[in-house]
Amino acid sequence: MKKITLSSGFSFDYTNIMMDGGVVQQDIEESFERIANAVKASERVRRSGVVDGHLSKDGEPEAVLFPQLPYIEEGNINSPAVLHRLEALGKHAQAEIDAVVSFGIGGSYLGGKVLFDVHCGEFWNSMSAEERNQYPRLYFSGNNVDGDRTEALIDQLCREAQAKGGNYKVMLIVISKSGSTIEPMSNFMVVEQGLREAGIDYEVIAVTDPHEGEKETLLHGLAVEKNWPIFSVPDGVGGRFSVFTEVGLIIGAVTGFAIREFLDGAKSMDEACQTGIVTENPALMNALLKYIAAEKYGRNIEIMMPYGDNLKSLSEWYVQLLAESLGKEQKDGSRYGRTPVVAVGTTDMHAQTQEHQEGRYNKIVSFVRIAKGKSDLGVPHIYDTYSKLAAFSGLPLHTIMNTALEANAEALTSDNRFNCTVELPQLNAFHLGEIMFMYCWAIFYEGQLAGVDAFNQPGVEVYKKLLGPKLAAHKEDK
Numbered sequence: 286m287k288k289i290t291l292s293s294g295f296s297f298d299y300t301n302i303m304m305d306g307g308v309v310q311q312d313i314e315e316s317f318e319r320i321a322n323a324v325k326a327s328e329r330v331r332r333s334g335v336v337d338g339h340l341s342k343d344g345e346p347e348a349v350l351f352p353q354l355p356y357i358e359e360g361n362i363n364s365p366a367v368l369h370r371l372e373a374l375g376k377h378a379q380a381e382i383d384a385v386v387s388f389g390i391g392g393s394y395l396g397g398k399v400l401f402d403v404h405c406g407e408f409w410n411s412m413s414a415e416e417r418n419q420y421p422r423l424y425f426s427g428n429n430v431d432g433d434r435t436e437a438l439i440d441q442l443c444r445e446a447q448a449k450g451g452n453y454k455v456m457l458i459v460i461s462k463s464g465s466t467i468e469p470m471s472n473f474m475v476v477e478q479g480l481r482e483a484g485i486d487y488e489v490i491a492v493t494d495p496h497e498g499e500k501e502t503l504l505h506g507l508a509v510e511k512n513w514p515i516f517s518v519p520d521g522v523g524g525r526f527s528v529f530t531e532v533g534l535i536i537g538a539v540t541g542f543a544i545r546e547f548l549d550g551a552k553s554m555d556e557a558c559q560t561g562i563v564t565e566n567p568a569l570m571n572a573l574l575k576y577i578a579a580e581k582y583g584r585n586i587e588i589m590m591p592y593g594d595n596l597k598s599l600s601e602w603y604v605q606l607l608a609e610s611l612g613k614e615q616k617d618g619s620r621y622g623r624t625p626v627v628a629v630g631t632t633d634m635h636a637q638t639q640e641h642q643e644g645r646y647n648k649i650v651s652f653v654r655i656a657k658g659k660s661d662l663g664v665p666h667i668y669d670t671y672s673k674l675a676a677f678s679g680l681p682l683h684t685i686m687n688t689a690l691e692a693n694a695e696a697l698t699s700d701n702r703f704n705c706t707v708e709l710p711q712l713n714a715f716h717l718g719e720i721m722f723m724y725c726w727a728i729f730y731e732g733q734l735a736g737v738d739a740f741n742q743p744g745v746e747v748y749k750k751l752l753g754p755k756l757a758a759h760k761e762d763k
């Protein structure tokens with residue numbers, strides 16, 4: 286068995302990548318120089334925030350500061366004062382706010398959504414205030430520009446206001462690093478207008494980078510003008526790494542999620558990911574095997590497949606992290622990239638697994654397994670006269686889910702289909718911090734191995750340049 290297990294119980298099992306017909310020891314040995322360079326680069330970024338070759342959108346050298354995020358220290362991005370301010374906001378939300386609407390897209394949405402799903406689950410907004418421990422309902426918006434959804438959201442807020450019959454207050458949290466992204470800003474304006482027209486009381490909080498290059502960001506300027514409280518998307522932390530900053534933590538704070546435990550988990554993972562011994566460093570091993578699997582064995586698609594409904598957004602978060610970080614030009618002018626695919630077990634065993642099992646040999650399936658579920662609900666023995674139902678009666682649902690994962694992994698392995706499994710002892714804030722930070726480091730290491738700048742995203746500017754004039758033309762038509 287090939288597995289890295291940390292003292293927390295977190296493990297990364299890569300047996301089914303290094304199986305017969307898979308990545309071999311020699312592949313790893315041939316990468317020793319690259320590995321040593323990647324480790325050196327990781328030491329450098331920790332020490333000085335410098336990643337060789339990384340430039341900002343404006344072509345200026347830019348610091349990379351995600352490694353310091355787990356550490357709550359004076360002078361750090363997450364200082365004690367930052368945490369206290371978030372906690373105070375949480376208390377304020379608990380005492381005075383009925384519903385929060387969080388506007389954001391990409392890194393300004395996906396991480397917060399993971400925290401929400403894991404902590405609150407699907408039915409949070411239907412629970413009573415008491416069941417929510419007085420924390421507000423929470424809705425996301427600005428993750429698209431779909432007027433139908435936004436109108437339905439305003440209708441929902443109006444219904445809630447009416448049902449409460451007075452004293453109903455909404456908090457609008459507008460999150461955008463660049464401060465002018467179309468999706469969150471347009472939806473924010475529409476919802477704000479909707480609340481005004483409905484006479485619903487609201488307050489606004491801005492989460493943004495104060496400046497982009499020399500210039501103040503639009504959202505920052507607007508917040509100053511309107512006197513809205515401002516939280517920050519810090520310089521040196523790209524959106525897809527920002528779940529460990531106020532961007533993600535603010536969603537945790539207003540819902541009562543254990544943000545300190547989350548950062549603790551990240552810290553514990555950070556410590557594990559510092560060693561240059563590949564067989565002890567889960568992020569480095571992840572990066573290395575996936576890089577070799579793509580470059581030498583053509584496995585350049587990654588199916589991210591956690592088992593559990595509340596983990597679908599983890600898969601979506603990972604998609605941005607992988608795609609935006611690594612899908613780009615390499616230093617030598619060639620191209621790199623592994624295509625990420627969102628999947629959830631067991632659901633997608635009935636939708637995607639056919640292709641994983643019998644399609645092209647071009648993918649890795651990355652499973653995430655939660656060893657112990659929160660619920661111990663089991664299937665009752667009420668139809669045991671039907672042998673097909675008796676076959677699983679008496680079993681906890683969680684056992685059925687995890688056994689399905691094992692069967693899936695075994696089936697894939699039987700036909701040389703690469704797969705690996707991250708296991709968390711349970712799904713809590715600490716282990717969530719561990720797994721999310723492990724993937725941040727894995728992406729860093731893979732960027733180094735592949736020779737790409739994992740911290741820019743120049744490719745997204747191309748369509749943006751076309752979109753501006755197209756929207757302007759629509760305005761002229763009017």
Ligand SMILES: O=P(O)(O)OC[C@H]1O[C@](O)(CO)[C@@H](O)[C@@H]1O
Nearest residue numbers: 391392393461462463466524745
């Ligand atoms: O936080 P912002 O600046 O609104 O950007 C949202 C997302 O859009 C992107 O810039 C891509 O267009 C992502 O990198 C980012 O996470």
